[in-house]
Amino acid sequence: MTGLGAWLCAIDHKRVGILYMLSALLFFLAGGMEAMVMRAQLAAPNLKLIAPETYNQMFTMHGTTMIFLVAMPVLTGFGVYLIPLMIGANEMALPRLCALSFWLQLMGGVLLYFSFATGAAPDAGWFSYAPLSEKAFSPGAGLDYWALALLMIAGGSVGSAINLIVTIATERAPGMSMRLVPLFVWMTLVTSVMIVFALPALAASLVMLLSDRLLHARFFDAAQGGAPLLWQHYFWIFGHPEVYIVVLPAFGMISEIIPVFSRKPIFGYPFMATSTVAIAFLSYGVWVHHMFAVALGRNFLAVFAAASMLIAVPTGMKIFSWVATMWGGAIRFTTAMLFAVAFLLEFTVGGLSGVAFATVPVDWQMTDTYFVVAHIHYVLFGGTVFALLAGVHYWFPKMSGRMLDEKLGRWSFWLIVLGFNTAFFVQHFLGLLGMTRRVYTYPDLPWFGALNLISTIGAAILVFGILLFCANVAMSLFFGAVAGDDPWNAWTLEWAAASPPLLQNFAEIPEVRSRRPLWDRKHPEAPDWGVA
Amino acid sequence: MAMFLIAETVFFFLLILAFVYFRGTAKLSLEAGGIDTALLLASSLSMWRAASSGTGGSRPWLAVTLLLGAAFLIGQGIQYLHLIRDGVTLSQGAFGTTFFTLTGMHGLHVLAGLIALAIAPAPALRSMALYWYFFTAVWLAIFLVAYVWSAA
Amino acid sequence: MSAVFSLVLAIAAVIFLVVAAGVIYSAVRYRSRGVAIAEPRQIFGSRNLEILWTVVPLLIVTGLFIVTVRAMVVIDAPQETGRPSDLVITGHQWWWEARYPNGVVVPWDIHIPTSRRLRVRIESADVIHDFWVPELARKMDAVPGRWSYIWLEADAPGTYAGTCSEFCGAEHAWMRFRVIAEPEPGFEAWLKRQAQPALEPQGIAAEGARLFQTKKCADCHAVAGTGPSSGKGPSLAHLASREFLGSGISRNTPQSLALWLTNPQAAKPGNRMPDTPLSADETRALLAYLESLP
Numbered sequence: 001m002t003g004l005g006a007w008l009c010a011i012d013h014k015r016v017g018i019l020y021m022l023s024a025l026l027f028f029l030a031g032g033m034e035a036m037v038m039r040a041q042l043a044a045p046n047l048k049l050i051a052p053e054t055y056n057q058m059f060t061m062h063g064t065t066m067i068f069l070v071a072m073p074v075l076t077g078f079g080v081y082l083i084p085l086m087i088g089a090n091e092m093a094l095p096r097l098c099a100l101s102f103w104l105q106l107m108g109g110v111l112l113y114f115s116f117a118t119g120a121a122p123d124a125g126w127f128s129y130a131p132l133s134e135k136a137f138s139p140g141a142g143l144d145y146w147a148l149a150l151l152m153i154a155g156g157s158v159g160s161a162i163n164l165i166v167t168i169a170t171e172r173a174p175g176m177s178m179r180l181v182p183l184f185v186w187m188t189l190v191t192s193v194m195i196v197f198a199l200p201a202l203a204a205s206l207v208m209l210l211s212d213r214l215l216h217a218r219f220f221d222a223a224q225g226g227a228p229l230l231w232q233h234y235f236w237i238f239g240h241p242e243v244y245i246v247v248l249p250a251f252g253m254i255s256e257i258i259p260v261f262s263r264k265p266i267f268g269y270p271f272m273a274t275s276t277v278a279i280a281f282l283s284y285g286v287w288v289h290h291m292f293a294v295a296l297g298r299n300f301l302a303v304f305a306a307a308s309m310l311i312a313v314p315t316g317m318k319i320f321s322w323v324a325t326m327w328g329g330a331i332r333f334t335t336a337m338l339f340a341v342a343f344l345l346e347f348t349v350g351g352l353s354g355v356a357f358a359t360v361p362v363d364w365q366m367t368d369t370y371f372v373v374a375h376i377h378y379v380l381f382g383g384t385v386f387a388l389l390a391g392v393h394y395w396f397p398k399m400s401g402r403m404l405d406e407k408l409g410r411w412s413f414w415l416i417v418l419g420f421n422t423a424f425f426v427q428h429f430l431g432l433l434g435m436t437r438r439v440y441t442y443p444d445l446p447w448f449g450a451l452n453l454i455s456t457i458g459a460a461i462l463v464f465g466i467l468l469f470c471a472n473v474a475m476s477l478f479f480g481a482v483a484g485d486d487p488w489n490a491w492t493l494e495w496a497a498a499s500p501p502l503l504q505n506f507a508e509i510p511e512v513r514s515r516r517p518l519w520d521r522k523h524p525e526a527p528d529w530g531v532a
Numbered sequence: 533m534a535m536f537l538i539a540e541t542v543f544f545f546l547l548i549l550a551f552v553y554f555r556g557t558a559k560l561s562l563e564a565g566g567i568d569t570a571l572l573l574a575s576s577l578s579m580w581r582a583a584s585s586g587t588g589g590s591r592p593w594l595a596v597t598l599l600l601g602a603a604f605l606i607g608q609g610i611q612y613l614h615l616i617r618d619g620v621t622l623s624q625g626a627f628g629t630t631f632f633t634l635t636g637m638h639g640l641h642v643l644a645g646l647i648a649l650a651i652a653p654a655p656a657l658r659s660m661a662l663y664w665y666f667f668t669a670v671w672l673a674i675f676l677v678a679y680v681w682s683a684a
Numbered sequence: 685m686s687a688v689f690s691l692v693l694a695i696a697a698v699i700f701l702v703v704a705a706g707v708i709y710s711a712v713r714y715r716s717r718g719v720a721i722a723e724p725r726q727i728f729g730s731r732n733l734e735i736l737w738t739v740v741p742l743l744i745v746t747g748l749f750i751v752t753v754r755a756m757v758v759i760d761a762p763q764e765t766g767r768p769s770d771l772v773i774t775g776h777q778w779w780w781e782a783r784y785p786n787g788v789v790v791p792w793d794i795h796i797p798t799s800r801r802l803r804v805r806i807e808s809a810d811v812i813h814d815f816w817v818p819e820l821a822r823k824m825d826a827v828p829g830r831w832s833y834i835w836l837e838a839d840a841p842g843t844y845a846g847t848c849s850e851f852c853g854a855e856h857a858w859m860r861f862r863v864i865a866e867p868e869p870g871f872e873a874w875l876k877r878q879a880q881p882a883l884e885p886q887g888i889a890a891e892g893a894r895l896f897q898t899k900k901c902a903d904c905h906a907v908a909g910t911g912p913s914s915g916k917g918p919s920l921a922h923l924a925s926r927e928f929l930g931s932g933i934s935r936n937t938p939q940s941l942a943l944w945l946t947n948p949q950a951a952k953p954g955n956r957m958p959d960t961p962l963s964a965d966e967t968r969a970l971l972a973y974l975e976s977l978p
Contacts, residue, residue, distance in 0.1 A: 052854045052953050125851050131828060132811040132853055137777075162535040196535055200543035208550065211633050216623035219550065219633075222829030225626045228812060229827060230553065234546055262714070268729035271738075293814055293850070294825040295763050295832035302753050309745035309752075313738060319703055320737045326710035330724045333715070341707060348703045352696035359748060361688050361755040364822035368814060368849045434818045436849050439857035443932060445845075523723075531728065 011095040012503060013080050016102050018399065020077025023106050024070045025470075030113070031065035034058045036463060039423075043456040045444040055440035056123040057142070061112075063126030064146065068153050069109045071246040071384055076101075076160045078391060079188045079249060081399065083164060085494035086182050088173025088512065090505045093166040101159035108152030115145035122146035125438060127239065128209070130220030130231035135213045144213060147206045154199045154206075161195035164188055173493070175512040182492045182515070183266060186273045187252030190280045191245050197284070198241035205234040229294065236287035244283045247379065248276060250387035251318060254340050257394050258322050260490045261337035262329030265516060265528070268321045275314035282311040292363040301360055308358035312351060319348055334488075335409030339390035342417055346382025350375055353428070368438075371431025377424045389416070389469065396473070397487045401499045402480030408472040415465030422458025426451045491516035533659040537666045540641075544670050547634045548677055554626035555682075559618070561611065565679040568607040569671065572642075575600035576668040583661035590657060594649060597664070601646045608639050631678060638674060641667055688755045695744060759822055761803055761833040769833065770802040775813030775826040775848065778855040778955065779918045779931045788878045789906065791918035792931055795864045797871035801837040809915050811853060817846030817863050825850055838865030854954030860932035877978075878922060882907055885976050892973025899960050901970075907977060917957065923977045930955070938971060945970055 010016055038058050041049045050058075084092055092098045115121045120140035124133045133143050168189045172181065209231070211217035218224040220231045259266045266272060288296065288304035322344055331337065353375040357363045366372065396404050430451050435442055442448050486495040495518055497505045514520055514528035575597045582593035612632075615621075622632045645663055652660050714724075772783040773794065782794040796802060806815045808826035815834070816823040824834045838844065848859035866874070885893045896902055904917030926936050930952045934940040943950055945967050948957035962970070 052857065056851075056854065056856075124853075129812055129851070132851070137811055137853060158536070158539050162539075165535055196539045197542055200539045200541075201546055204543050204546040204550075207547075207637065208633065211622065211629065217629040217633060218623060218625055219629055222827075224623075225554070226629070227553070228829065230550065234550075237546075262710075263716070263723050265726055265728050267727065268734050271729070271734045291825075293823045294827060295830070297763070298756050298760050302756065305752055306749050309749055310742075312745060313741045316699075316741050317734065317737050320706075321734075323703060323706040323710060324730075324733065326714060327706070328724055328727060329710070329714050330716035331711060331714050333711075341711060344707050345704060348700055352700060355745070355748070356689070356692045356696065359688060359692050359752045361752065361759055361822070362692055364759065365689075365818060367823060368816075368851075434845070434847070436816070436847055436857075438851040441857055443860070526726075528726075531726075 009099075011099045013084050013092045013095065013098055014399070014501060014505075016098050017077045017079075017081025019102050020073045020080060020105075023102070023109070024074035024077060027065050027069035027073075027109060029470075031062050031070060032463060032466065034062040034065065036459060038062065039456040039459040041440060042442070042452050044453065045442055045449050047441055050440075052440045053123060056125075056438070057121040059438055060122045060125050060128075060146075061116075064112065064122070064150075065109075066380070067126060067242070067246065068150060069105075069112070071380070072153075072157055073102075073105055074388060075191070075246060075249040075384075076105075076157070076164075078253070078388075078395070079164055079192075080160065082395065082494055083167055083185060083188060084171065085398075085497055085501060085505055086185055086492055087168065087171060087176060088493050088506060088509050089167065089171035090509075091171075092163055093170055094163045097159050097163050101156040101163065103156075104159065105153050105156035108149040108156065111152065112145060112149035115142050115149075118145075120145075127235055128231075129235075130209065130212070130226075130228045131222060133209060133213075133231075134221055136221070144210070147210050147213075151203060151206050154203050157195055158199050161192035161199075164192040165196070168192075173509050173512050179270075180512060180515050182252075183255035183269065183272055184249070184252035187248045187255070187276055190276050191248045194241050194245050194248075194280050194283065198238050198245065201234055201238035202242075205231060205238065208234070229291075232291055232294070233287070236290045237284070239290065240287040241280075241283045243379075244279060246384055248279070250343075250384040250391075251276070253387045253391040253394070254322060254343055255318075256492065257336050257340045257390050258325050260394075260488050261332045261334060261340070262326045263332075264325055264329040265519075266321065267324035267327075268317075269515065272318060272321055275317055278314040279311060282307060282314070286311060289358060289363070292357075292360050293367050305358055305360045309355060312355050312358070315351055319344060319351075334393065335404065335406055335413055336390045336393035338410070338413045339386050339393065342413070343383060343386040343390065346378055346386055346420070350378030350380075350382055353378065366431055368436055369431035370427040370435045370437055373437050374424050374427035374431060377420075377427075381420060381424070389413075392469075392473070394488070395494075396476070397483030398494055398497075398499050398501070400477055400480070401483050402476050403483050403487060404472050404476045404480060408468060408475075412465050412468040412472060415461055415468060417465075419458050419460070419462030419465050423455050423462055424458070426454050426458075430455075486518070489522075491519040493517055533662045537662065540666065540670075544634075544638070544673070547630075547637060548673060551630040551634050552677060554630050560631075560679050560682065561614070562679055564607065564611050564614075565675055568604050568611075569675045571600050571604040571607060572668045572671050575604065576665055579661050579664045583657050590654070594657075598646055598649060601642060601649075601664075605639060605642060605646075608635065634674060634678070638667065638670055641670075688751060691751060692748070695748065759835070761835045763833050765831055767803070769805040771796070771804045771836070773804055773806050773815055773826075774915075775806070775808045775810075775815065775852070775859075776915065776918075777810050777853050778848070778859040778952075780813075780815070780846075780848070780859065780861040781918065784875060784878075786875065786879060788875060789919050789921075790878060792860075792928065793862050793864055793926065795866065795871055795874050796836060796838060797868045798838050798841050798865045800868070801835055804834050804836045806832045806834060812850050813848045813852050813859065814850035815846070816849035817844050817861075819844045820846075820863055820865075823849050836863070838863065841866045855931075855933075855952055858931050858933040858952060882921065882977050885973055887972070888969050889972040889976040892969035892971070892976075895966055895970055896973060899962070899966075899970075901960075904957075920974065921977060924975050925978060938975070941974060942967060942971055 007015060041047055041055055080098060118141060120142040122142035122145060124138055124143060128143060131137060168185060208219040212219050218226045220226045220228050222228055255266050285307040286304055289308045292301055393404055393409060433447055435448060483499045485499050510517060516528050520527035578593050578596040578600060582590040582597060620628050622628050645667060649660055774781045779791050781789060781791045783789050806824045806826045808828045810828060813826040814823050815826055820838050821834050821836045824832050842865055844863040846861045846863055848856055904914050906919040907921050929936050929940055933952050945962060948955060948959055
């Protein structure tokens, strides 16, 4: 079968991986449009470009899209594509589950966006707090679409997570113990385990919400003895691990890219792997930090403040590791490396603003303001998306057999950096000045209009940069220079396969003796396994 | 399958937690619950026999499992009818909400399991057996929490 | 509180500068200048360095945690429900309402005496809201079915802006309020004025008062300063002396008031006020009545 049919029926992990990435790109553009509609509406005080209900639908769909239909799928896609190649395998352990998980996720996305066609997209925020999300306060069908779509997406997510765990556990090349796998594999494994433990909490919450909405159950209805806070607890028990789920694989990408373009191995591999496991464990003990503004009891809140501050430590040490990897190296600033280095700075800002929120009294002023919006975008965009952009520039040659244009890459990089920081850095100040989030407009208070306008302009520049990046990808697919197997002189197994890899990745499964099998091959006089 | 069951553990743990949190009260028949428990335990036993016998010998044991599983669901259904007749429904309050959601979700999984067992090819039997034991175990937890502990 | 924030900001700035210095220095000093050069020294790690950059951050966050807990103890109000509160504030979709111990119920502009630390109870009549007046108190979620308490204290007289800070539906953006702090005597005088019943309406305003009942406005809106609030709509007692309407969405002018009567959805899209058909005369009468409420 050729053409479209081949893609629709694909179970080859490379094809499914690319399907994930394409689907994520489409939803990224949709989510980006939703963001631009919001930024346009907020460009000046008291604008009436769109109705309040429309705005509320925009931010609900933007958040839901970016987390569930962009970040998770694209990272899954990279995982599904790269993991077998990195561990010297020819396929995922469960190829049909691989495809099923993708289509389930896509169907969920289609269902979610179908709600627009019915005139009632969900509008209670991506976190849909009860009782606002109950039928009494949200009578339209939007939230039913939201919950059902998310159940499908969650199912797909768990499916792919199970697949990745089983693949990493059973398909590694001979000699590749878990102590020798690339860090991207480690991060993907930990993320997948986290998905298995976190997504069911979302599923339970959604089942309970749907029971309330459609079957008149009483989980969250305070007037009938229900508990609105139960929704928050259950949602954030999912929600906090979720944000680590969307950032750890990005960490994995950075851990592959910075070493290659610094010409040095990753600094402190054992600590990097261990700290990832520590983050995974700790992430299940911090969820209440999303609820600091609720009167839950000082001692109760203090425990979660401690855990939230603690989790900054294994996260921070990674930043230091990456910098130490660059130190003493021979750095080549390809576009991939530019994005990776920018990631270091942007994610640090985002992580530090996170520590500010762990400081409960600061949270008691800053939560639910634009300070949070700044924080989340620095870690999710400056973090995950920048890492993804680095990853695309790094692995595009492997996936397509062609190089991306470096000049266009640089242009898009600087536009994205300029646009992103302009759009989001000023939001720290807006939060400090008292602007709440999730508002469709604001009064003409001092600086509110000016800062919002700057943010909107920044967003427009960012969009332009992203479009330039998309153009680069589209053009290079057809006109890019031929890449060859190993254009970056890299060290992990995926670079031993062809570009793009044949259906059977490896004619002969290699034997592995160190973390950098290709380094060993290229440097037989100083192999990694010879180092004490 | 093990990974999938870990995910299901989290899911049911949270639903049981919600049940315990609301600590609703209603009259549940310990005898009916006990019979259902016995049915499911027996079905796990027959499932084990089916999984451990060779490809030929599994058929009759599988049929027994299906019958016992179906009997369990029918028992659940009868209990539901009695409760609804007594005015305990999903919207009745904390107990109805949490009880019906918890047992309903469990029952749906049992039904899905029965269907899967009926159509699954032989190599899948070991995995399906794990699934079946798991949902018997979940039922035990539900029985202990909802029937035994609440009655106290 | 600002001291705590300054501390966090200082720590963040230092850490960011350390990271940025490392990144920029490496980027400049270790940039590869040639094309084909030998690989640099392959360093795999340094146990000492890694321990250092684990322990130092650990110490920093421990210190920060201690500062945090100390500040929490000072800022947080006791949450026992037994003690009476000085003020009860209820969040509705989409307005705030304050109930004083003497029975006065006031929406939107909450008056308090200066230099007295008030223990305020925060509740919600429908969905989760959040009471936030940045200059005077911490945020507190208003959760239906629960009572939560904050300290509210203004050292200096003035008008302090506040807003709802938890997404609560269509008009969350316009669920603003003000806390107006004045010295004790002024506050007491205000409180007494609020408790006074409305004067008997005269002339066209009397017609308006009659329409207020027959057109069912009174079902949702109280006009007496005290007494039970329906909870369905904000009290309109003393409407004439209010500066804003609709929790800040418009100023209290005859035009905006008229818009509320003739087309509530245009005044505040999504709000719960039904559209009652009124003739021009009826509108004029009602306006006269509302403007007569001192």
